[in-house]
Amino acid sequence: MLNTTRFDFPRLRSLTRFLKPSEPDLDKTTPHGARVVCVASGKGGTGKSILTSNLAVLRAQRGERVLLIDFDAGLANAHLLLGLAPRFDFGHVLDGTVRAREAVVEGPQGVHLISGGVGRHALANPTRRELEQLFEALRPLEFEYDLILVDHGAGLSYSTVAHLAATSTLLLVTNHEVTALSDAYALYKRAQMVNQHLRVGMVLNRCPDERSAAMGWERFKKTSLQFLGTHPELVGWVPADEAVGRSVQLRKPVSLCEPGSAAALAITKVAGWSAIETARTPSSFYERAKKALR
Ligand SMILES: Nc1ncnc2c1ncn2[C@@H]1O[C@H](COP(=O)(O)OP(=O)(O)OP(=O)(O)O)[C@@H](O)[C@H]1O
Numbered sequence: 001m002l003n004t005t006r007f008d009f010p011r012l013r014s015l016t017r018f019l020k021p022s023e024p025d026l027d028k029t030t031p032h033g034a035r036v037v038c039v040a041s042g043k044g045g046t047g048k049s050i051l052t053s054n055l056a057v058l059r060a061q062r063g064e065r066v067l068l069i070d071f072d073a074g075l076a077n078a079h080l081l082l083g084l085a086p087r088f089d090f091g092h093v094l095d096g097t098v099r100a101r102e103a104v105v106e107g108p109q110g111v112h113l114i115s116g117g118v119g120r121h122a123l124a125n126p127t128r129r130e131l132e133q134l135f136e137a138l139r140p141l142e143f144e145y146d147l148i149l150v151d152h153g154a155g156l157s158y159s160t161v162a163h164l165a166a167t168s169t170l171l172l173v174t175n176h177e178v179t180a181l182s183d184a185y186a187l188y189k190r191a192q193m194v195n196q197h198l199r200v201g202m203v204l205n206r207c208p209d210e211r212s213a214a215m216g217w218e219r220f221k222k223t224s225l226q227f228l229g230t231h232p233e234l235v236g237w238v239p240a241d242e243a244v245g246r247s248v249q250l251r252k253p254v255s256l257c258e259p260g261s262a263a264a265l266a267i268t269k270v271a272g273w274s275a276i277e278t279a280r281t282p283s284s285f286y287e288r289a290k291k292a293l294r
């Protein structure tokens with residue numbers, strides 16, 4: 001079944017290229033659209049947004065149509081990392097000012113972004129009804145891209161858990177410290193509970209050296225195996241690198257402004273994670289996310 005849908009996908013995708021995005025009936029006949037990779041962490045500040053913004057430009061450089069959805073609603077900052085100042089965000093989509101497509105802005109390497117918005121309490125704490133509305137509004141975008149990267153806020157918010165239940169592929173970002181690893185484990189455990197088919201990759205970011213990354217990974221793997229009987233794939237580790245701080249100041253992903261830096265080289269390896277190629281759901285991602293809310 002899965003192989004059949006994979007096999008059919010390129011043909012369907014080339015068809016959808018010629019569809020007007022607003023043709024709802026045709027959208028319904030398309031079984032699925034973009035591949036979707038969710039980027040999440042237990043602890044805050046582990047580097048999800050840095051990683052997601054760089055992955056977006058690196059995958060766009062490969063010729064993919066990439067949409068970054070900043071689902072850190074109310075505290076969004078991916079636009080800053082891409083040097084963008086979007087006029088509209090989730091708030092405007094929810095209050096009906098614009099449709100989701102009209103809130104999308106274009107950034108470096110042709111990456112598209114929709115921002116979760118900044119500062120509004122209602123966005124940071126959406127009701128189930130609002131989330132459902134948002135998922136419904138985002139659904140048509142699935143058919144316009146090859147790859148959607150979802151940057152989440154830290155922790156196990158209702159919206160993150162709905163995404164975990166819906167997605168086929170999760171990139172779990174942690175640091176090597178025990179607190180970050182412990183929170184990553186909590187998120188991993190919850191992800192396993194809500195979605196047994198999930199492919200999970202782990203990135204250890206901002207590590208002082210390879211040894212600390214390896215130790216962090218071994219600790220996580222051992223605990224996961226012991227208590228859950230399974231563990232994520234190790235996708236890679238990214239060193240703590242001042243080039244990242246400089247790139248944030250410049251509001252330009254480090255992969256673009258310092259592509260030869262240690263962090264950029266490590267992130268390039270993450271961008272080659274094989275699961276990104278196969279990150280498809282058997283049916284519409286946002287339909288699945290909506291169902292997960294019920
Ligand atoms: N590999 C790295 N080397 C040095 N600094 C880094 C690295 N990765 C991230 N940082 C720094 O860590 C800070 C937090 O990164 P980022 O905003 O990506 O974290 P986050 O997980 O998205 O945070 P939040 O949970 O608040 O969304 C940034 O200021 C960034 O400059």
Ligand SMILES: [Mg+2]
Pocket residue numbers: 048049050072077151152153
């Ligand atoms: Mg972030």
